[in-house]
Amino acid sequence: MEDYRIGFIGGESYLLISIKHLGFGYPEGDFILQIPELSVGNEETVAIIGKSGTGKTTLLNLAAGIITPASGTIKINNEEITRFDDASRREFRIRNIGLVFQEFELLEYLTVLDNILLPYRMSPALALDASVRDRARKLTSLVGIDDKLMRNVGRLSQGERQRVAICRAVLPEPILLLCDEPTGNLDPTNTDRVLDILFEYVKSHHTTLVCVTHERENLNRFDRTIDFADYQEDP
Amino acid sequence: MSDVLYMAWRYLVYHKVKTTILIASITLIVYLPVGLNVVVSQSAVSLTDRAKETPLIIGAKGSSLELVLNSLYFESSTPESMVFGESTRIFDSELAIAIPLYTPFRARAHPIVGTTIDYFDFRNLVIAEGRQIALLGECVVGAKAANHLEVRPGDFIVSSPESVFDFAGVYPLKMKVVGILKSHESPDDHAIFVDIKTTWVIKGLAHGHEDLSKPEAASRVLQISGGNIIANASVVQYNEISPANIDAFHFHGDPSAFPLTAAIVVPHDEKSATLLQGHYLGEGEQVQIIEPTQVMDDLLATVLAVQNYVITAVVLVSLSTLATMALVFMLSWRSRQREIETIHKIGGAKGRVLAIVASEIVVVLAMGIGFAAVLTGLTAIYGSEIIRVIIS
Numbered sequence: 125m126e127d128y129r130i131g132f133i134g135g136e137s138y139l140l141i142s143i144k145h146l147g148f149g150y151p152e153g154d155f156i157l158q159i160p161e162l163s164v165g166n167e168e169t170v171a172i173i174g175k176s177g178t179g180k181t182t183l184l185n186l187a188a189g190i191i192t193p194a195s196g197t198i199k200i201n202n203e204e205i206t207r208f209d210d211a212s213r214r215e216f217r218i219r220n221i222g223l224v225f226q227e228f229e230l231l232e233y234l235t236v237l238d239n240i241l242l243p244y245r246m247s248p249a250l251a252l253d254a255s256v257r258d259r260a261r262k263l264t265s266l267v268g269i270d271d272k273l274m275r276n277v278g279r280l281s282q283g284e285r286q287r288v289a290i291c292r293a294v295l296p297e298p299i300l301l302l303c304d305e306p307t308g309n310l311d312p313t314n315t316d317r318v319l320d321i322l323f324e325y326v327k328s329h330h331t332t333l334v335c336v337t338h339e340r341e342n343l344n345r346f347d348r349t350i351d352f353a354d355y356q357e358d359p
Numbered sequence: 360m361s362d363v364l365y366m367a368w369r370y371l372v373y374h375k376v377k378t379t380i381l382i383a384s385i386t387l388i389v390y391l392p393v394g395l396n397v398v399v400s401q402s403a404v405s406l407t408d409r410a411k412e413t414p415l416i417i418g419a420k421g422s423s424l425e426l427v428l429n430s431l432y433f434e435s436s437t438p439e440s441m442v443f444g445e446s447t448r449i450f451d452s453e454l455a456i457a458i459p460l461y462t463p464f465r466a467r468a469h470p471i472v473g474t475t476i477d478y479f480d481f482r483n484l485v486i487a488e489g490r491q492i493a494l495l496g497e498c499v500v501g502a503k504a505a506n507h508l509e510v511r512p513g514d515f516i517v518s519s520p521e522s523v524f525d526f527a528g529v530y531p532l533k534m535k536v537v538g539i540l541k542s543h544e545s546p547d548d549h550a551i552f553v554d555i556k557t558t559w560v561i562k563g564l565a566h567g568h569e570d571l572s573k574p575e576a577a578s579r580v581l582q583i584s585g586g587n588i589i590a591n592a593s594v595v596q597y598n599e600i601s602p603a604n605i606d607a608f609h610f611h612g613d614p615s616a617f618p619l620t621a622a623i624v625v626p627h628d629e630k631s632a633t634l635l636q637g638h639y640l641g642e643g644e645q646v647q648i649i650e651p652t653q654v655m656d657d658l659l660a661t662v663l664a665v666q667n668y669v670i671t672a673v674v675l676v677s678l679s680t681l682a683t684m685a686l687v688f689m690l691s692w693r694s695r696q697r698e699i700e701t702i703h704k705i706g707g708a709k710g711r712v713l714a715i716v717a718s719e720i721v722v723v724l725a726m727g728i729g730f731a732a733v734l735t736g737l738t739a740i741y742g743s744e745i746i747r748v749i750i751s
Contacts, residue, residue, distance in 0.1 A: 171648065223705055231698055
């Protein structure tokens with residue numbers, strides 16, 4: 125049986141994510157996440173597995189700076205985001221981290237193109253210009269939705285929606301891609317297609333990928349697997 | 360800023376029905392009191408101006424308001440008629456001149472006003488094209504009526520039949536247009552003016568037919584008794600007055616007993632006006648004399664009181680509508696929590712979401728106010744037309 129536990133890779137300078145002595149608990153409930161040390165190397169592709177409620181999504185939210193830990197430090201690309209204020213974390217996130225969600229989280233009232241351009245419209249940290257639009261079009265061409273740019277996302281299939289969400293996540297050319305069960309709502313064909321797209325992208329753009337998944341059959345596509353059962357402390 | 364406005368606009372466009380309802384609500388909230396105020400202000404000016412130009416009116420006893428509205432605007436229902444002799448009575452008093460009006464007939468919704476040449480001088484009406492009425496059966500048409508009826512001097516206008524089932528009643532008369540009035544931005548623009556006698560012809564008090572004393576009409580004669588000739592129903596009656604048949608037209612009865620709707624009375628001076636009003640105070644008097652300004656002031660006082668009630672009601676409805684709209688935006692905010700959370704997760708600036716929602720509210724308000732402004736502008740331009748429609 126393959127060991128999915130984390131192993132330390134490379135020296136400090138090669139780490140894209142470095143988490144130390146992390147402790148987190150929600151104000152309500154008795155859930156506690158404690159991670160003494162976790163590192164992800166640059167350009168590494170990591171799958172996070174574990175039962176529901178073990179804190180996989182919480183880890184992604186902590187790594188993205190969406191929530192802050194009660195204790196410990198999180199460094200992304202040598203930037204200690206746990207020391208940033210909310211505005212700085214938002215700016216760091218939108219510049220450096222792409223997020224893909226299980227429910228796609230697209231805005232129904234926007235077209236495919238506008239959804240992909242959303243990070244640029246929602247933050248003054250990113251400037252929307254012709255080159256960005258051009259890049260967005262090329263991305264949609266790569267994932268096969270370039271003929272649906274002006275269509276409202278409500279009229280797309282599930283697989284197409286997730287491809288739009290991936291384009292939105294990678295458009296700002298992030299150094300880190302965090303995916304929370306990106307294929308959880310897809311059929312096997314679309315699952316393969318979406319994973320192909322993700323892996324093609326991270327390889328070609330030298331991006332680090334951390335992906336929460338329940339699908340063990342695809343774990344062999346990742347460089348490494350982290351089993352989250354190891355980080356949950358029994359209350 | 361453009362990104363914020365763009366996002367707000369996309370949201371509003373996507374939720375077309377909700378947006379339309381919100382904009383329509385704002386438009387009505389703003390327009391109703393403002394537009395009403397414009398209409399009332401314009402009507403106050405319009406009603407009082409024309410009333411001020413008309414010193415006194417006489418007419419059969421009854422609704423003074425109906426009499427004034429009909430005499431000034433040729434609208435509202437036709438009041439009870441009085442006799443033409445009342446007009447001569449004014450002249451005989453030597454205190455004023457009387458301008459008779461007879462207005463029960465219409466031609467395609469335009470009032471046919473039977474009057475005398477004095478009316479044109481009194482209202483300072485200028486002929487823009489053609490000439491003044493000279494003969495029975497001729498008419499001069501107001502500018503807007505001419506435009507609507509598409510007539511020029513030399514054309515004909517046919518009076519509308521009163522009832523198709525009344526064989527003994529009013530028959531349409533084909534009247535020749537001899538002049539078109541210059542536009543005066545007054546009710547005169549919508550009217551068709553004829554000599555008072557022409558309206559009596561339409562009424563059936565005068566008529567023209569073939570000469571029954573001629574041999575070719577013998578087959579239509581039933582009986583000759585003294586000077587009277589009794590003809591059968593096949594006798595040809597003229598429905599048009601032309602130079603060829605004008606001599607055949609004749610009145611039956613005493614003209615002083617012929618009907619008038621009203622007469623505009625122009626006293627020589629203030630004293631004459633007061634004396635004249637005294638003449639109509641008798642208990643057995645069948646005619647009333649009224650000052651149009653007084654009637655209009657009373658009407659305006661009523662209108663203003665009603666306006667206040669309406670504005671109060673509109674303000675209350677507006678407040679409840681605004682409260683509903685606030686609720687709509689609050690519910691919308693709650694229903695958009697997931698969207699807001701997504702924007703937060705991807706790193707969108709905190710203020711952007713607030714700015715987008717604020718922009719949506721501003722755009723809805725601006726469009727509502729904009730449409731209300733356009734409607735108010737249209738009301739200001741077409742206010743007089745609206746008043747005319749309301750009065751009629």
